[in-house]
Amino acid sequence: MNIKTYTYTVLAAILTVTFSCTAGKVIDTNQAAGFSLENYKSFDFYKTDLEIDEMPEYAQRVEWIKEAIKANLSARGLQQDSANPEMLVNIGVFIEEKVQTRETDLRSDPPMYIGQRNYHWEVQEIPVGTYNEGTFTLDFVDKASNEMVWQGVGKSIITKKDEAAKKNIKEAAQKLFTTIE
Known part of the structure; x- marks a missing residue:
């Protein structure tokens, strides 16, 4: 089995680049005691020096992920502020x-x-194709304390079709945000 790893930020791990026929499923969420998005007025994404050249087919999809997250945070009253955000998104x-x-x-x-005496037939697993599966996290970090205050983890099949991917990224972000209390 061939495994490709692509890490987008320095802190944690994983929000789906794209999904296939469904927007995936939320596997787990964790939040710090007293966490509420209402405690924050601004956010920004972690800045990295990661080169997306390694996987150029995903560069556009990373932007779609950011757009979906920004839309969901904006709908909850947070504004993107690159100069002095209260919360960082990983x-x-x-x-x-x-x-x-x-x-x-x-x-x-x-x-x-079936001519041999010792012949027997067994059920076997036969490979019929390959596909990519993405596991993802979305982390919110309080900038003042530099502590993670919320994390969501999900998983889905990755599609190569851009329109389906964009739609599914949007749906997956909405699904993940519905788990925030």
Whole structure:
């Protein structure tokens, strides 16, 4: 199995670059005691010196992720402030190439030769294709204390179709933001 790792920020790990037919699923969320988005008026994204040249097909999708996060934070009353934000947003992505398999079946994969005495037929997993699965986190860090105050983790299949990816990123961000109390 071939694993590709792509980290977008220095702090944590992972928000989905893109999704396939569905907007993915939220796996876990954690928040600090007393956390509320209402405690913050401004945010900005962590600045990194990461070169996106390693995976240019995802550069545009990272921008879509930022747009989706910005839209959700703005809808909750926060404004982006690059000069002096109260909260920093960390996004990251882990992409893993997976192999899709199917089980053999006597109806579709009958034995070709049964003449030997010791011959037996077994159900097997047969590879039929590959796909990319993305695991992601979205972290909110209080700038004053430099402590993470909220984290959401999700997972989904990655699509290569830009329009579907953009739509699914937007839906996934909304789904993740609904978990914030």
